Amino acid sequence: xxxxxxxxxxxxxxxxxxxxxxxxxxxxxxxxxxxxxxxxxxxxxxxxxxxxxxxxxxxxxxxxxxxxxxxxxxxxxxxxxxxxxxxxxxxxxxxxxxxxxxxxxxxxxxxxxxxxxxxxxxxxxxxxxxxxxxxxxxxxxxxxxxxxxxxxxxxxxxxxxxxxxxxxxxxxxxxxxxxxxxxxxxxxxxxxxxxxxxxxxxxxxxxxxxxxxxxxxxxxxxxxxxxxxxxxxxxxxxxxxxxxxxxxxxxxxxxxxxxxxxxxxxxxxxxxxxxxxxxxxxxxxxxxxxxxxxxxxxxxxxxxxxxxxxxxxxxxxxxxxxxxxxxxxxxxxxxxxxxxxxxxxxxxxxxxxxxxxxxxxxxxxxxxxxxxxxxxxxxxxxxxxxxxxxxxxxxxxxxxxxxxxxxxxxxxxxxxxxxxxxxxxxxxxxxxxxxxxxxxxxxxxxxxxxxxxxxxxxxxxxxxxxxxxxxxxxxxxxxxxxxxxxxxxxxxxxxxxxxxxxxxxxxxxxxxxxxxxxxxxxxxxxxxxxxxxxxxxxxxxxxxxxxxxxxxxxxxx
Numbered sequence: 154x155x156x157x158x159x160x161x162x163x164x165x166x167x168x169x170x171x172x173x174x175x176x177x178x179x180x181x182x183x184x185x186x187x188x189x190x191x192x193x194x195x196x197x198x199x200x201x202x203x204x205x206x207x208x209x210x211x212x213x214x215x216x217x218x219x220x221x222x223x224x225x226x227x228x229x230x231x232x233x234x235x236x237x238x239x240x241x242x243x244x245x246x247x248x249x250x251x252x253x254x255x256x257x258x259x260x261x262x263x264x265x266x267x268x269x270x271x272x273x274x275x276x277x278x279x280x281x282x283x284x285x286x287x288x289x290x291x292x293x294x295x296x297x298x299x300x301x302x303x304x305x306x307x308x309x310x311x312x313x314x315x316x317x318x319x320x321x322x323x324x325x326x327x328x329x330x331x332x333x334x335x336x337x338x339x340x341x342x343x344x345x346x347x348x349x350x351x352x353x354x355x356x357x358x359x360x361x362x363x364x365x366x367x368x369x370x371x372x373x374x375x376x377x378x379x380x381x382x383x384x385x386x387x388x389x390x391x392x393x394x395x396x397x398x399x400x401x402x403x404x405x406x407x408x409x410x411x412x413x414x415x416x417x418x419x420x421x422x423x424x425x426x427x428x429x430x431x432x433x434x435x436x437x438x439x440x441x442x443x444x445x446x447x448x449x450x451x452x453x454x455x456x457x458x459x460x461x462x463x464x465x466x467x468x469x470x471x472x473x474x475x476x477x478x479x480x481x482x483x484x485x486x487x488x489x490x491x492x493x494x495x496x497x498x499x500x501x502x503x504x505x506x507x508x509x510x511x512x513x514x515x516x517x518x519x520x521x522x523x524x525x526x527x528x529x530x531x532x533x534x535x536x537x538x539x540x541x542x543x544x545x546x547x548x549x550x551x552x553x554x555x556x557x558x559x560x561x562x563x564x565x566x567x568x569x570x571x572x573x574x575x576x577x578x579x580x581x582x583x584x585x586x587x588x589x590x591x592x593x594x595x596x597x598x599x600x601x602x603x604x605x606x607x608x609x610x611x612x613x614x615x616x617x618x619x620x621x622x623x624x625x626x627x628x629x630x631x632x633x634x635x636x637x638x639x640x641x642x643x644x645x646x647x648x649x650x651x652x653x654x655x656x657x658x659x660x661x662x663x664x665x666x667x668x669x670x671x672x673x674x675x676x677x678x679x680x681x682x683x684x685x686x687x688x689x690x691x692x693x694x695x696x697x698x699x700x701x702x703x704x705x706x707x708x709x710x
Contacts, residue, residue: 159285160320164188177223206235208582215586233271242570245299285324344475359428368395369433378481402558417707418504529556545576545596574603661692
């Protein structure tokens with residue numbers, strides 16, 4: 154067996170899997186970082202561990218393959234906190250940390266806490282690695298775990314604060330991680346033909362069926378197959394946020410996003426459906442508005458690559474276990490085209506038209522400060538055909554989920570799965586994954602405050618993202634709850650959701666980035682042109698209306 158350092162083995166392994174970037178917060182495995190540099194990998198040093206995890210998360214999702222982030226022992230739990238989003242988004246991130254040597258554990262070593270529980274909460278797999286000889290075994294398993302079944306984070310804790318007991322020492326090392334696990338999904342099993350036939354029979358017999366497409370459609374790259382099945386069976390399609398770009402918004406069968414961050418037409422249609430087909434969706438709390446959309450008792454069928462998810466949140470009449478793309482292809486092959494469901498589609502079109510009419514005034518408004526609905530309309534009209542749009546959570550997720558339209562198959566939508574502030578560093582990770590595509594981050598002033606220092610990271614590394622800030626100088630999504638407690642707007646209530654007005658454009662300029670301010674809709678296209686053409690990271694600070702609050706999601710009486 155070849156004698157080499159753990160550092161060289163680690164670098165050769167991740168490079169062999171096609172990973173082009175590593176996101177890290179020092180001081181961690183510097184010898185491994187040197188070996189990665191020799192191989193041409195880009196090393197992105199961040200200003201915080203959470204940001205490194207967020208970058209690796211978006212990198213993995215856009216690449217449909219594993220991302221890599223690292224942190225030393227004292228920063229390990231911060232990295233685990235950042236992995237929460239990758240875990241919630243089913244993103245195949247491999248995290249590497251250092252830990253105190255065994256003899257120092259549970260002896261009050263300086264800056265050391267137990268890493269087991271924080272990482273067990275946010276990973277599919279976590280293991281300690283004490284010697285170079287152990288690294289091949291555990292590294293291979295980390296990538297297997299991260300990419301198979303429902304993807305998710307994996308973690309390796311290397312002995313010594315910076316992992317030096319593993320990476321700095323030599324050993325007889327062989328057996329690089331298998332290239333099979335360089336992308337997701339590594340396996341594409343088809344659902345059983347008998348079960349497919351039963352599902353097709355039920356779909357054909359239903360009068361008011363609806364498909365709910367989830368993140369598994371995106372992970373499996375099954376956009377074309379989803380469209381083909383919906384068209385052949387004349388079934389309207391609702392898309393979760395994780396599948397928003399998987400069905401064209403201008404399609405005759407498009408319903409929009411259901412659940413908490415939703416259009417009321419989508420929730421209404423799901424409550425009128427007599428059969429719901431969840432495809433690659435966990436049918437979790439957000440997409441079902443806490444398991445109420447569709448109502449419990451609605452007949453449900455479900456397709457997922459992970460059999461453990463079938464029927465978890467809704468009892469199912471038929472379950473299909475298989476890769477989404479492969480199984481949908483088989484369904485399209487086996488299905489007989491049905492006559493258009495004229496009555497049901499007329500009702501769906503009526504609901505969608507009612508929703509569009511309800512938002513039209515605000516989407517067309519020339520009010521100053523700008524309405525967020527108008528901001529989203531302008532962005533929908535502007536977005537390049539190959540854009541990667543990265544959305545923060547909260548109001549950013551609601552506005553982009555409900556008001557932005559994606560119609561081109563080359564457009565990608567990546568959204569935050571949990572933590573406000575994810576958007577800006579995630580956009581950096583997305584740009585690293587696809588450097589030749591335009592990347593636009595949509596966040597609010599509450600979101601950009603979290604990790605604005607990462608603009609410096611982007612500037613130093615030539616990662617030219619464009620960040621649009623929906624700047625209403627507030628966390629106005631919290632306004633209703635706060636004022637309900639206080640009985641109205643008071644000085645005390647203001648402190649809990651209002652921010653001072655600031656100039657994010659000037660802040661961006663102070664870090665060497667381009668900063669632009671937009672006060673009215675007509676200024677936005679020119680500002681975006683300048684931002685994308687500037688050759689540096691850019692922030693477009695859009696002054697928007699304080700009262701631009703998204704409506705509550707529709708629920709049945």
